[in-house]
Amino acid sequence: MFSSHLSPFTQYEVVIGLEVHAELITKSKMFCSCSADFFGAAPNTHVCPVCLAMPGALPVINKEAVAQTIRAGLALNCTIAEDVRFERKNYTYPDLPKGYQITQYELPQAVNGWLDIDTPDGVKRISITRAHLEEDTGKLVHENGASLVDYNRAGVPLLEIVSEPDMRSIDEVNEYLTRLRQILIYIGASTGDLEKGAMRMEANISLRPAGSEALGVKVEVKNLNSFRAVRNAIAYEIARQERILRAGGQVEQVTMGWLEAEGRTYVQRSKEDAHDYRYFPEPDLPPLRIERAWVAELAASLPELPHARRQRFVAQYGLSPKDADVLTAERPTADYFDALVAAVGEDMPAKKVANWVMGDLFRLVNDNGLPISDIPVTPEKFAGLLKLVAARTINANTASQVLKTMFKTGEGAQTIVQREGLAQVSDAAALETLVDRLLAEHPDEVARYRAGKVQLFGWFVGQVMRETRGKANPGVVQKLLKDRLNS
Amino acid sequence: MPKLTPQEVQHIAELAKLALSEDEIERYASDLSAILDYAQQLQEVDTDHIHPTASVLPLRNAMRPDEARPGLEPEDALANAPASDKGYFKVHAVLEGSQ
Ligand SMILES: [Zn+2]
Numbered sequence: 001m002f003s004s005h006l007s008p009f010t011q012y013e014v015v016i017g018l019e020v021h022a023e024l025i026t027k028s029k030m031f032c033s034c035s036a037d038f039f040g041a042a043p044n045t046h047v048c049p050v051c052l053a054m055p056g057a058l059p060v061i062n063k064e065a066v067a068q069t070i071r072a073g074l075a076l077n078c079t080i081a082e083d084v085r086f087e088r089k090n091y092t093y094p095d096l097p098k099g100y101q102i103t104q105y106e107l108p109q110a111v112n113g114w115l116d117i118d119t120p121d122g123v124k125r126i127s128i129t130r131a132h133l134e135e136d137t138g139k140l141v142h143e144n145g146a147s148l149v150d151y152n153r154a155g156v157p158l159l160e161i162v163s164e165p166d167m168r169s170i171d172e173v174n175e176y177l178t179r180l181r182q183i184l185i186y187i188g189a190s191t192g193d194l195e196k197g198a199m200r201m202e203a204n205i206s207l208r209p210a211g212s213e214a215l216g217v218k219v220e221v222k223n224l225n226s227f228r229a230v231r232n233a234i235a236y237e238i239a240r241q242e243r244i245l246r247a248g249g250q251v252e253q254v255t256m257g258w259l260e261a262e263g264r265t266y267v268q269r270s271k272e273d274a275h276d277y278r279y280f281p282e283p284d285l286p287p288l289r290i291e292r293a294w295v296a297e298l299a300a301s302l303p304e305l306p307h308a309r310r311q312r313f314v315a316q317y318g319l320s321p322k323d324a325d326v327l328t329a330e331r332p333t334a335d336y337f338d339a340l341v342a343a344v345g346e347d348m349p350a351k352k353v354a355n356w357v358m359g360d361l362f363r364l365v366n367d368n369g370l371p372i373s374d375i376p377v378t379p380e381k382f383a384g385l386l387k388l389v390a391a392r393t394i395n396a397n398t399a400s401q402v403l404k405t406m407f408k409t410g411e412g413a414q415t416i417v418q419r420e421g422l423a424q425v426s427d428a429a430a431l432e433t434l435v436d437r438l439l440a441e442h443p444d445e446v447a448r449y450r451a452g453k454v455q456l457f458g459w460f461v462g463q464v465m466r467e468t469r470g471k472a473n474p475g476v477v478q479k480l481l482k483d484r485l486n487s
Numbered sequence: 488m489p490k491l492t493p494q495e496v497q498h499i500a501e502l503a504k505l506a507l508s509e510d511e512i513e514r515y516a517s518d519l520s521a522i523l524d525y526a527q528q529l530q531e532v533d534t535d536h537i538h539p540t541a542s543v544l545p546l547r548n549a550m551r552p553d554e555a556r557p558g559l560e561p562e563d564a565l566a567n568a569p570a571s572d573k574g575y576f577k578v579h580a581v582l583e584g585s586q
Contacts, residue, residue: 028555035555043574044565048558064553085541092504094578141575148575151564276502281541289547 011210012245014238015218016173017165018230019202020180021158022190023136024068029155030135031059031102036156039196043150051155053097058284061086065157066109066288068189069133070298072159073110075183075305076128080295084109085287089277094149095137103134103160105279107287115163115183116307117175126176127164134158159189165204165215170231177201177227182306186331194226201230205237207245216241217251221258221265233258236265309334317341317350326358332373343383347390356386360400364407376410377403385413397470398422424473428480431464431472435480438463449485457481490520 029036032050049057073080085107088100113128138154140147161180167173181199184190191198201224206216219237224230241251256265269275281287304312306328313324313334328334337357341350361382365372385406389399394417402416409416417423438460439446449456464477496516500507507515558564561574570577 027553032558033551033554033556034558037555042561044561044576045574046558047564052559052564061550062553063550066550090502092502094576094581140581142580145580146572147578147581148572149578150575276498278502283542286542286544286546286549288550 010246012207012238012242013210013212014168014234015165015206015208015215016167016234017204018163018167018173018176019204020161020163020177021136021200021202022072022161022184022192023198024065024133024157024159024189025191026062026064026068026157028062030062030065030133030157031155032057034155038152038156041152043148044152046152047154051097052151053099059102059282061285061288062157065133066290067294067298068157069109069131069159070290070295071187071302072161072184072189073113073131074295074299075187075189075302076110076113076115076131076161076180078110078113078128078131080110080290081107082290082292083107083287084290086282086285087279088282089134089279091275091277093137094147095140095154097138097151097154101135101137102282102285104132108132109290115176115179117172117179119172119175124166124172126166126172129162129164131159131161134160159184165206165218170234173203173234174227174231177230179306182329186306187302197225200225201227203230203234203237205234205241206251207238207241217253219251219253219265220255222255222268223257225260229258229260232260232263233265236263240265303331306331313337317354319351319354323351323354323358327354330372332371336372336379339379340382340386343380344386344390345383347387353386356382360403364404368407375407377406381406381410381412388413388417392424392473393417394422394424395470395472395474398424422471424471428476431468431476431480434464434467434472435477435484438467439484446485457485460485491516491523 023036026036028034029046029051032048034046034048034051036046038046050059070080084104086102087105089103089105090100092099108130110131111129113131114125115128116123116125118124136153136156136158138149138151140149142148163176167176181190181192184199185192193199202220202222203224204218204220206218208214208216219241221233221237224233237256244251253271255268257268258265309328310321310324313319313328314321317324319327327337337354340357341353344350344353361377364377365375368375382403385399385402388394388402389396394402398417399413402413402422405411405416406413442463445456445459449460460481461474461477464472464481465474493512493516496507496512496519499519500512500515565571565574565576568576
């Protein structure tokens with residue numbers, strides 16, 4: 001397809017599609033009642049005749065896994081199929097005890113969806129071909145010339161989400177994966193925990209001369225277990241394919257693996273040994289007929305999705321898109337913020353509340369390593385503190401200190417402010433006396449200030465704050481000092 | 488139907504991870520062709536007005552609630568394994584592709 005008449009100045013466009021496998025959050029496996037919570041368990045302790053493929057054992061569909069797949073399909077703007085069936089995908093490998101994987105092929109659960117991503121040129125819509133349900137495989141450990149097999153993971157419900165080849169850069173891929181993972185976590189379909197293998201990726205990569213409509217020969221890279229591995233593998237493949245094309249060669253259609261430690265892809269199989277899966281309908285499972293009422297019920301159970309929530313935070317709270325993105329990145333944080341703004345009410349603009357959350361609160365949350373939903377400073381308590389700031393009972397510095405104490409003790413802001421006598425001194429008469437005394441004690445500085453050394457103004461403010469242990473209302477102090485020094 | 492070629496038999500054997508001798512390939516080419524011929528009779532049925540179906544059972548939506556129950560004890564799970572090691576099933580080394 002690409003021949004040597006291309007000049008060395010030809011620019012190539014990269015075309016990328018992704019397949020993402022996400023383990024669904026269920027109590028039991030896809031077709032048997034073994035616990036799906038296998039992570040860290042001793043090998044072959046979550047197995048039964050069904051997931052070990054013992055003769056005569058029959059699968060039964062886990063309803064919750066189907067529900068989660070439908071919810072994910074809805075969240076990805078897919079059409080939810082009415083007629084769905086499982087099929088056998090036949091291949092022989094020791095991680096697959098039956099010699100086939102039960103999956104959805106011809107009649108998948110969800111089709112024709114999309115996911116919007118942010119790019120430097122604005123929002124881009126990535127089409128989603130399908131989202132279907134299947135079972136995970138066992139795990140192999142290679143050791144001393146033998147392979148050891150653990151079937152705890154075999155039969156765990158797995159959601160596969162296939163995109164169209166709509167991505168044109170590594171940044172777009174990264175954004176797609178980030179948004180997809182965020183949605184799956186938001187709706188409670190998957191933990192998205194990459195370190196525990198809850199999400200695994202495959203990328204289809206091809207190059208074509210910029211401006212060309214025809215697709216180049218694609219290479220599929222499998223076993224990508226982190227977003228970093230996806231980025232690195234794609235960068236490696238782009239460079240490799242470009243080198244071949246520039247040398248006048250042709251890219252071979254192959255399936256590759258990724259060696260993370262060595263940072264390179266390797267050929268797993270060529271087109272000639274492409275698997276012939278011989279799919280056929282699973283005779284042990286009657287087809288599904290997905291009732292529309294059930295779909296409607298599941299749609300109603302979806303939370304506000306990240307994209308919509310981001311837009312609402314901008315529109316309703318007047319936040320910048322960037323701040324809205326930070327505050328909606330995780331659902332518990334967004335829930336906290338919504339509750340906090342509601343509790344603060346009209347007393348403080350939401351934008352200012354956001355600064356408190358992203359500054360002081362995030363610092364404390366990070367330092368303590370607690371999920372935001374479990375911190376002792378509830379939205380109501382935090383609102384109590386911010387109301388004291390809004391009413392100028394305490395100043396911002398004091399509020400930071402009080403927040404730290406609240407985090408430690410779980411007390412309310414008012415309690416701490418009263419006990420420690422932290423209420424701000426706004427009483428002009430009291431501050432006047434103090435300012436007058438300070439000016440009388442420092443005639444040299446006063447003289448130098450009046451002679452033009454205006455930087456000393458900050459020093460005077462500092463003295464007043466020190467005398468009041470930070471409690472003086474800075475506005476009142478500044479006004480008093482200006483009046484006195486400039487008269 | 489024409490008889491299966493040795494290459495086709497070899498391909499099928501590879502999909503099933505079976506190693507066949509020359510004699511076996513020749514024998515299975517005949518046997519498998521005979522089976523295909525037998526199944527070929529189905530092609531004579533007129534299915535023009537039959538809706539494609541994956542199941543003749545009147546069953547739909549046979550699903551179970553998501554409840555976890557203990558499975559087999561590891562000793563029982565491994566009882567029939569040809570070989571095991573540290574609680575794992577042990578098989579010949581498998582690696583796909585050349586790294
Ligand atoms: Zn099981």
